[in-house]
Amino acid sequence: MGQNRKIYTAEFKSKVAMEAIRGDETINSIAKKYEIHPKQISIWKTELIEGAKDIFDRKRGKKPASEEPDREELLKTIGQLNVESDFLKNKSGLLR
Incomplete structure (x- = not known):
């Protein structure tokens, strides 16, 4: 039988990704601590970094033109x- 996939909350993913970005621990040690594959942590880290650009692309307090x-x-x-x-x-x- 196949394994059930774990579903992680956005809060958990961002917490783990932020730990990886800080660099206080290696990705492998973070992976062991949370029992997650290191590749998954790298993916979350990349998604967080790429998503952060959108925050600075938008003007403060203004919705994107498509929402106006x-x-x-x-x-x-x-x-x-x-x-x-x-x-x-x-x-x-x-x-x-």
């Missing part, structure tokens, strides 16, 4: 809501 709502679409939605609101007010007799 399109101004034109927002204006269109506002106009549509105003028309619907006026229609409903006319139907209910609130506007005269």
Whole structure:
């Protein structure tokens, strides 16, 4: 039968990867301590280093452009809501 794969949390992976980056211990000693293959620690270390670049690529407090709502679409939605609101007010007799 095959072995069940262990699933590690992101917190655990980052902790182990940070230990590897610090360099106070060798990757092999970290691997023995946590009972993980050294190659896996190297992979997590690389992922952490490569992912760290994204933090500095973005401007502080600003979402990436893909997450910002399109101004034109927002204006269109506002106009549509105003028309619907006026229609409903006319139907209910609130506007005269």
